Every structure is written in structure tokens, then in C-alpha cells.
Amino acid sequence: MEASTQSVKSHLVSHMRDYGMLIALVAIIGLFQYLTNGIMLRPANLTNLFLQNSYIIVMAIGMLLVIVAGHIDLSVGSVVGFIGALAAVMIIQMGLPLVVVVPTCLFVGFVIGAIHGYWVAYWKIPSFIVTLAGMLVYRGLTLALLKGQSIGPFPRDFQRISTGFVPDYLGGASLNLMALGSGLILTAVLLMLAFQARRRAQKYGMEDEPWAFFLVKNGLIALAIVYIAYLLATYRGLPNVLVTMAVLIVVYTFITNKTTVGRRLYAIGGNIQAAKLTGIKAERLTFLAFANMGMLAALAGLIFTARLNTATPSAGFTFELDVIAAVFIGGASMSGGVGKVIGAVVGAIIMGVMNNGMSIMGVGIDWQQVIKGLVLLAAVIFDVYNKNKAR
Amino acid sequence: MSEVILEMRGITKRFPGVKALDDVRLNVRAGEIHALVGENGAGKSTLMKILSGVYPHGTYEGELYYQGEPVAFSSIRDSEAKGIIIIHQELALVPVLSIAENVFLGNEQARYGVINWPDTYRRTEQLMKTVGLQENPMTPVAGIGVGKQQLVEIVKALSRNVKLLILDEPTSSLQENDSQKLLDLLLELKAQGITSILISHKLNEVRRVADSITILRDGQSITALDASTEDISEDRIVRDMVGRDMTQRFPDRVPNIGTTLLEVKNWNVWHPRRSEQQMVRDVNLSIAAGEVVGIAGLMGAGRTEFAMSLFGQSYGQNISGSARIKGREVDVSTVDKAIRNGIAYVTEDRKALGLILDQSLSFNTTLANLNGVASWSMLDPGQERAVAEDYRRSLNIRTPTVEQIVGNLSGGNQQKVMLARWLYAQPEVLILDEPTRGIDVGAKFEIYNIINELADAGRGVLMISSEMPELLGMCDRIYVMNQGEFIGELGRKEASQEAIMSMIVNS
Numbered sequence: 001m002e003a004s005t006q007s008v009k010s011h012l013v014s015h016m017r018d019y020g021m022l023i024a025l026v027a028i029i030g031l032f033q034y035l036t037n038g039i040m041l042r043p044a045n046l047t048n049l050f051l052q053n054s055y056i057i058v059m060a061i062g063m064l065l066v067i068v069a070g071h072i073d074l075s076v077g078s079v080v081g082f083i084g085a086l087a088a089v090m091i092i093q094m095g096l097p098l099v100v101v102v103p104t105c106l107f108v109g110f111v112i113g114a115i116h117g118y119w120v121a122y123w124k125i126p127s128f129i130v131t132l133a134g135m136l137v138y139r140g141l142t143l144a145l146l147k148g149q150s151i152g153p154f155p156r157d158f159q160r161i162s163t164g165f166v167p168d169y170l171g172g173a174s175l176n177l178m179a180l181g182s183g184l185i186l187t188a189v190l191l192m193l194a195f196q197a198r199r200r201a202q203k204y205g206m207e208d209e210p211w212a213f214f215l216v217k218n219g220l221i222a223l224a225i226v227y228i229a230y231l232l233a234t235y236r237g238l239p240n241v242l243v244t245m246a247v248l249i250v251v252y253t254f255i256t257n258k259t260t261v262g263r264r265l266y267a268i269g270g271n272i273q274a275a276k277l278t279g280i281k282a283e284r285l286t287f288l289a290f291a292n293m294g295m296l297a298a299l300a301g302l303i304f305t306a307r308l309n310t311a312t313p314s315a316g317f318t319f320e321l322d323v324i325a326a327v328f329i330g331g332a333s334m335s336g337g338v339g340k341v342i343g344a345v346v347g348a349i350i351m352g353v354m355n356n357g358m359s360i361m362g363v364g365i366d367w368q369q370v371i372k373g374l375v376l377l378a379a380v381i382f383d384v385y386n387k388n389k390a391r
Numbered sequence: 392m393s394e395v396i397l398e399m400r401g402i403t404k405r406f407p408g409v410k411a412l413d414d415v416r417l418n419v420r421a422g423e424i425h426a427l428v429g430e431n432g433a434g435k436s437t438l439m440k441i442l443s444g445v446y447p448h449g450t451y452e453g454e455l456y457y458q459g460e461p462v463a464f465s466s467i468r469d470s471e472a473k474g475i476i477i478i479h480q481e482l483a484l485v486p487v488l489s490i491a492e493n494v495f496l497g498n499e500q501a502r503y504g505v506i507n508w509p510d511t512y513r514r515t516e517q518l519m520k521t522v523g524l525q526e527n528p529m530t531p532v533a534g535i536g537v538g539k540q541q542l543v544e545i546v547k548a549l550s551r552n553v554k555l556l557i558l559d560e561p562t563s564s565l566q567e568n569d570s571q572k573l574l575d576l577l578l579e580l581k582a583q584g585i586t587s588i589l590i591s592h593k594l595n596e597v598r599r600v601a602d603s604i605t606i607l608r609d610g611q612s613i614t615a616l617d618a619s620t621e622d623i624s625e626d627r628i629v630r631d632m633v634g635r636d637m638t639q640r641f642p643d644r645v646p647n648i649g650t651t652l653l654e655v656k657n658w659n660v661w662h663p664r665r666s667e668q669q670m671v672r673d674v675n676l677s678i679a680a681g682e683v684v685g686i687a688g689l690m691g692a693g694r695t696e697f698a699m700s701l702f703g704q705s706y707g708q709n710i711s712g713s714a715r716i717k718g719r720e721v722d723v724s725t726v727d728k729a730i731r732n733g734i735a736y737v738t739e740d741r742k743a744l745g746l747i748l749d750q751s752l753s754f755n756t757t758l759a760n761l762n763g764v765a766s767w768s769m770l771d772p773g774q775e776r777a778v779a780e781d782y783r784r785s786l787n788i789r790t791p792t793v794e795q796i797v798g799n800l801s802g803g804n805q806q807k808v809m810l811a812r813w814l815y816a817q818p819e820v821l822i823l824d825e826p827t828r829g830i831d832v833g834a835k836f837e838i839y840n841i842i843n844e845l846a847d848a849g850r851g852v853l854m855i856s857s858e859m860p861e862l863l864g865m866c867d868r869i870y871v872m873n874q875g876e877f878i879g880e881l882g883r884k885e886a887s888q889e890a891i892m893s894m895i896v897n898s
């Protein structure tokens with residue numbers, strides 16, 4: 001008995017962060033559900049929530065890699081604006097088809113990131129400076145490209161990138177079976193993976209999570225996904241961006257957790273000198289992290305522009321702050337080497353839920369900023385406090 | 392006998408999953424030098440961190456009595472106010488600040504927040520004189536050697552009116568003569584009435600200066616010996632430390648030396664920033680299969696610089712010379728290529744250049760050979776754990792799981808993780824830079840065994856060490872290095888401490 005309470009306690013202490021974030025997310029959703037008299041989780045609003053935050057989540061994934069590698073990218077907001085402008089010029093003014101425009105935009109984003117990465121990785125210029133410069137340059141170029149004007153609207157098929165829904169191939173009448181089905185399949189797969197991981201861990205005697213915790217945690221996650229899928233199904237179904245996001249989350253979680261490249265990224269963020277002395281090509285990895293960030297920022301730019309249906313000179317303004325905040329709320333470490341993709345995503349969702357909830361409540365943009373700032377601070381303080389306590 | 396200045400009673404300290412200390416007792420008499428010894432991970436550093444308030448009151452069980460009164464420190468400041476000063480295993484000086492600034496850091500000679508610099512320098516100079524440190528107090532700490540940095544730490548302690556000085560492995564990174572000076576200084580401080588607690592794995596030092604010895608094993612206090620009345624042999628201490636008799640310090644080996652494995656010719660290296668300063672000059676070296684070769688030399692001789700420049704040009708610039716493995720000229724211009732060609736280098740600076748401290752034991756173990764636990768660039772967590780677990784067992788790394796964060800391991804166990812990493816890289820030639828720094832006697836023997844096994848398997852080992860007995864006990868051949876050059880070579884039979892020193896002096 002003594003031993004088991006001991007292990008529950010030590011498990012809680014070492015996983016405080018993970019539980020803390022989940023509990024915070026649930027609490028925040030619950031709070032706003034109450035404060036908004038139930039508007040928060042209405043199907044229409046939930047759908048809206050995903051559409052509104054998709055681009056932040058997309059960028060948070062890229063930013064996580066950059067921050068894990070021990071750097072920062074301040075330019076992503078400007079890149080969003082710039083790519084939006086580029087897309088507008090190519091589609092509306094030049095009349096180019098989507099199959100040309102989308103890959104071109106992603107490639108341009110990649111090149112922009114690669115340029116940052118080049119200076120940071122091979123010339124050892126601090127990333128703060130390089131991307132601060134980038135932030136100014138691409139903001140300026142956006143203005144130049146748009147000649148200070150907004151350009152819009154876009155054709156339907158471009159808008160669909162962001163505001164479209166996956167057609168209901170399963171042909172549900174009042175309920176979108178496609179959305180519900182995907183939710184159920186996703187839940188099943190996640191549960192299977194969780195059980196598998198637990199079994200493997202037990203085989204090596206590495207599991208310290210008590211059964212009850214495991215069941216409650218995974219039960220809650222499963223319930224949440226099914227419920228969200230159900231809500232979406234009663235509205236317009238599965239948004240395209242949600243599919244894009246899900247694919248990105250899966251791919252990048254896999255890369256960071258399961259591949260040698262991901263492992264090396266954590267190593268260079270943790271101790272770059274030591275990593276280099278194990279033969280890791282730190283420069284190349286840093287370069288790739290930035291290039292990848294540029295590409296994801298471009299994708300976010302396309303999604304955002306499609307949603308707004310115009311390209312404006314101020315698009316993407318201060319997005320970098322939301323993205324960086326999301327990553328830190330999600331538990332990444334300022335000094336690099338620590339952080340998870342899923343954490344960054346949850347961080348972004350927390351930010352998104354707060355934005356959405358406060359907007360519904362009619363809280364002014366001024367107080368929204370104040371509250372978001374305080375939440376970021378609280379999250380990081382919680383982190384540091386936990387770290388000290390674990391010693 | 393003199394009064395007891397410090398009494399620690401029933402100290403128990405738990406970390407998640409580890410009981411680091413279990414009902415430990417420590418009695419220190421006023422004015423003595425008290426040695427605290429024990430294996431890696433026995434809990435020495437932890438006990439001292441409790442005493443100095445690094446782990447505040449309430450995070451452990453047990454009582455502290457200092458100068459007869461119960462005390463409860465909730466921070467380092469509290470213990471410092473009582474004159475208890477700790478010098479940690481890893482030095483805590485700020486490299487860019489000057490000696491004087493470091494000495495009075497956090498204790499500035501100031502009035503209304505304005506620092507009185509003349510006073511600061513004058514007092515620093517006075518104190519430096521008492522410890523025999525001849526430097527300008529305005530010199531940045533980065534510009535002086537480790538030995539002098541230790542003295543700066545002591546000056547810092549003296550500036551705070553130290554009564555009880557705690558030194559956690561102060562000599563582990565010092566050369567023989569610097570160590571001697573430091574020990575002499577401790578004796579001098581003792582004459583002035585300052586009590587000290589000394590943690591060390593070098594038992595000859597313990598025997599030389601200690602008045603009493605407390606031995607910890609697996610988090611428990613095993614014995615308290617009084618060395619002032621009886622002479623206590625090293626073997627006696629070792630027996631209580633490791634729990635069995637240890638008659639030999641170096642394992643026997645019948646060398647079976649084969650053909651040349653690594654051959655380095657005309658190796659030259661220049662300083663990475665000051666391009667006119669040559670650090671390594673015309674070095675020629677060969678290592679045969681099954682051979683353990685040493686490089687002896689004083690600090691600053693260029694041994695580490697040579698080894699690191701050979702390992703993927705990790706040090707220096709304008710590097711020239713050729714390296715052959717098994718007769719074939721190989722490209723060692725990047726670390727990656729050096730590893731692929733069968734060279735591995737275990738750094739002397741595990742904190743800065745070795746470990747990823749925030750990550751687990753298994754992460755650190757497999758890092759240099761990730762492909763060994765991956766297929767198609769995908770990691771196999773089961774296999775990775777199995778590998779790490781294997782090394783944890785065979786190197787006897789004291790921690791319950793391979794998921795433990797390496798930063799939480801004791802110093803000596805961290806060193807073993809470094810070894811595990813490079814053993815798993817399965818090199819042809821393993822370069823070891825101070826491989827047993829901070830490692831206890833028992834574990835040293837285990838590491839020597841591993842080195843011998845490696846040699847018996849037909850690999851080559853190049854060993855850099857400041858501990859001459861270690862080189863003499865282990866190596867088949869020793870190169871002597873001085874000021875960037877190899878000035879001589881000694882076979883096992885001819886090699887002796889005197890022979891090496893006279894070579895250096897006469898060069």
C-alpha cells in the first residue's frame with residue numbers, strides 16, 4: 001500500500017505538466033461554456049473555432065520544431081501576410097490556377113524559411129535578429145505587392161481550402177456520417193495505440209501510470225473526440241482544415257517521437273556542442289527546421305487568406321506572438337530541447353478557446369490581450385515551479 | 392577532544408523513485424578536516440546539499456544541529472549566514488567576470504547599492520594572499536586555470552567568514568601538484584580554526600589530510616573512523632565503501648598486440664581563434680589492435696586539443712596531417728566521418744560537451760549510434776531501452792530506470808553514461824579523455840576491466856589521464872606530451888612517474 005501511494009505520487013509529480021495542461025483545457029472550456037450560456041460548444045461555434053484557429057495550430061507545429069532546436073522565428077506573421085498577397089496577385093490579377101498557385105506559395109515559404117535557416121545555422125547569426133529582420137522585410141514586401149490595397153474576393157475553389165467541408169460520401173440525412181465515422185475511427189486508433197504503448201512499456205517494466213489514471217485519461221480523450229465529432233456531424237460536417245491539421249499533427253508527432261531526425265533535433269536543442277560531438281549535423285537540422293517553419297507559415301497564409309477571402313496588407317499581424325505563446329503554454333522550454341507537438345497544439349487550442357469565448361462574451365480586444373498575457377505567464381510559472389519541486 | 396560543531400541526525404532524502412539517503416548520521420568536530428567518502432551515487436553530494444540549504448528544510452527528514460543548536464535552513468543564504476559555505480562538484484564561477492567580482496558576487500562591498508571598487512579589490516587581494524593565489528584580481532576567471540579557479544572559490548568562501556567549508560570533489564579536475572597545494576591550504580585553514588568537510592574519491596588525499604572519515608554506502612552511513620588517533624589504510628576505507636575487500640587496483644591483462652590499427656602522421660593544429668598560435672606540432676602516433684596507449688603530460692600540454700582535432704576537427708583550425716585506419720588513409724574531417732571510420736572520443740567535459748542533461752539515460756546512451764536502434768530512420772523504443780538497460784547493468788549505473796533524466800544522476804554515474812554511449816558506438820579506436828574523473832575506486836576497476844576487454848577484442852584504446860598511476864597501471868605504451876609536441880615514448884617496462892617527469896622537465 002505504501003509503495004503504491006508512493007508510485008501514484010511520483011507519477012503525478014513527474015507528469016504534472018501533461019495532466020495540468022489537459023485539466024486546464026477542460027476547465028477553460030467548461031468555464032466559457034458556462035459564461036457564454038452554452039454557446040461555446042454549439043455545433044456552429046465549434047466548427048468556427050476550428051476554422052478560426054487552424055492557421056495558428058499549423059504554425060505552432062512548425063514553431064515547436066524551431067523552439068526545440070533552440071531558436072525562435074518572429075517572422076511567421078509577416079510570412080502569412082506575404083503569402084496571402086502573393087496568392088492574391090497570382091490568382092486574382094494573373095488568373096493562375098490553384099494547382100500552380102498552392103505549390104508555388106508553399107515553395108516560396110520554404111525558401112523564405114531556408115534563407116532564415118541559412119543565416120542562423122551556417123553563419124551563427126542569432127535567430128531572434130534574423131527573423132526580426134525577416135518580419136520587417138516581408139511586412140514591407142506585402143505592402144509593396146498589394147500596393148497598399150486589399151485584393152479580393154477569391155474564386156470559390158480557393159476559399160474551399162479553408163471554409164470547405166469534406167463531402168458526406170456516406171450520405172447521412174440529418175447527421176453527417178462522414179464526420180461521425182472519422183471521429184469514431186480516430187478514437188479507435190488512438191485507444192489502440194495507447195493500449196499498445198502501455199503493454200510495451202509494461203513488458204519492459206517501465207510503466208508507472210496507475211490503471212485508473214490510464215483509463216480515466218484515455219476515456220476522457222475518447223469521449224471528447226466522439227462528442228466533438230458528433231457536434232460537427234450535426235452541423236456541416238468535417239471541415240477541410242480539420243483534416244489538414246489532423247494529418248500535420250500525426251506526421252509531425254511521428255517525426256519528433258519516432259524518427260532519428262526528431263531525436264537529433266531534441267539533442268541539438270538540449271546541448272548543441274555535445275550533439276555535434278556525437279556526429280549530428282546540427283547546421284543542417286537547424287536549417288531544415290527553419291525551412292519547414294517557412295513552409296508551414298505559407299500554408300497558414302493560404303488558409304488564413306482563403307478564410308478572410310481577401311489579401312490585406314495587415315494580414316497576419318502579431319500572429320507570431322500567438323504562435324509562440326501557444327508553444328510555451330504547451331510546455332516547450334525557452335532554452336530548447338524540450339517540448340511536444342501535441343503540447344503545442346493543445347496550447348494553441350487553449351489560446352483559441354480563450355479568444356473565441358471572450359469574443360462571444362463581448363470582452364474587448366484590450367482585456368483579451370491582458371488575459372492571454374497572464375495565462376501565458378501563469379503557464380510558464382507553473383512549469384518552472386514544477387521543475388523546481390521535482391528536484 | 393574538541394566539541395562537535397555539526398551533527399546531522401537521521402537524515403532521509405527521497406527523490407521520485409529513489410531513496411538517496413536513508414537515516415544518515417554525520418558528526419563533525421570543530422576545527423577538523425572531515426572526509427566524506429563513498430561510491431558514486433552513495434549520497435555524498437546530496438547530504439552536503441541538505442547541509443548547505445540547497446535542498447531546503449522540509450524536503451528531507453531528520454535534524455541538523457550546528458554549534459549545539461538545532462537549525463533549519465531554507466536557502467543557501469541561511470547557511471551562509473552561519474558560516475557554512477559549499478564549493479560544489481561543478482564550479483559555480485562566472486567565467487566573464489573578474490576574480491574580484493566573482494569573490495564578492497552576491498555579497499558586494501556596497502553602500503546604498505553602489506559598489507565600492509577600491510575596497511573590493513583591496514580585500515580580494517588580501518584574501519588572495521592568504522591562499523597564495525598570485526593573479527591580478529581584475530583578471531577574468533575564464534583566463535586562469537582550473538587549479539586557480541578552485542582557489543578563487545576558497546577566497547570567495549573566506550570573504551564570507553567561513554566557519555565550516557564544504558568541498559565536493561575539489562581535486563577531481565586538478566593536476567597532482569595543484570591538488571597538493573589545495574590540500575596544504577586546507578591544512579593551513581585548519582590551523583586557523585576553520586572546519587572543513589572534504590568529499591573525494593582520491594583516498595591517498597583523504598588519508599593525508601583527514602582527521603575523521605565518514606563512509607556512506609547506498610545512502611546509509613556505514614562507519615565513522617577517527618583518523619587522528621589511528622592510521623587508517625586505504626584498503627580499510629575501500630572495504631567499507633564497496634562492501635568487500637579489494638586487493639587490486641588494476642586488473643591483470645596479458646597484452647595480445649596485433650597489427651597497427653590507427654596511424655597518425657605529422658599532425659598539426661592551430662588555435663581556433665589566435666591563428667598564429669600552434670597548439671599541436673608534428674605529432675606522430677600509432678595504436679595497434681589490442682593495445683592500450685596513453686598520453687601523459689601536464690595540463691595545457693595539448694592532449695585534449697590533439698584528440699579533439701583528430702575527432703572530426705572538433706578543435707582548432709588549419710589542421711594538417713594524415714590519419715590511417717588499418718593502413719587505409721581515412722577522412723576524419725567531420726565528427727560524423729570520424730565515427731564512421733571507427734574513431735570515438737569520450738570528452739573530459741561531460742557537462743558542456745558530453746551529456747544532454749535534460750534527457751534520459753537511454754536517450755544519451757544511443758545518441759552516437761542511433762542507427763543501431765532504428766530501421767529506416769525509425770526508432771525502435773523497445774530495442775533502445777534494451778540497449779540502455781544492458782549498459783546500465785554492465786556498467787552498474789546507479790539508477791532504477793533508464794528513463795531517469797541524466798541531470799539527476801550523481802557525477803560518477805554521469806561519467807559512466809558517457810562511456811556507455813561510446814562503447815555502443817562500437818569504435819575501432821576509443822579515445823578516452825580523463826575517463827575516470829570523479830569515479831569511485833570500485834567503479835574505476837570496472838572501467839579498467841571494460842578497457843581491457845575492448846583491447847582483448849582487438850580494438851585500440853588511447854587514454855589521456857592526469858592520474859599518472861592510472862596510465863602506468865593500464866597502458867602498454869605511453870607517449871609523453873609537452874607544449875604541443877610528443878617528446879618521448881615509453882614502453883610498459885620503462886615507464887615510471889620519474890621517467891615521465893624527467894622527460895617533461897628536460898624537454
Ligand SMILES: Nc1ncnc2c1ncn2[C@@H]1O[C@H](COP(=O)(O)OP(=O)(O)OP(=O)(O)O)[C@@H](O)[C@H]1O
Nearest residue numbers: 406411431432433434435436437799800801802803
Ligand atoms: N534531483 C534528483 N532526482 C533524482 N535522483 C537524484 C537527484 N539527485 C540525486 N539523485 C540520486 O541520488 C543518489 C545520490 O546522489 P549524489 O549525487 O548524492 O551521489 P554522490 O555520492 O555525490 O556520487 P558521486 O561520487 O558520483 O558524485 C543517486 O542515486 C542519484 O541518482
Ligand SMILES: [Mg+2]
Nearest residue numbers: 436480801802
Ligand atoms: Mg557527488
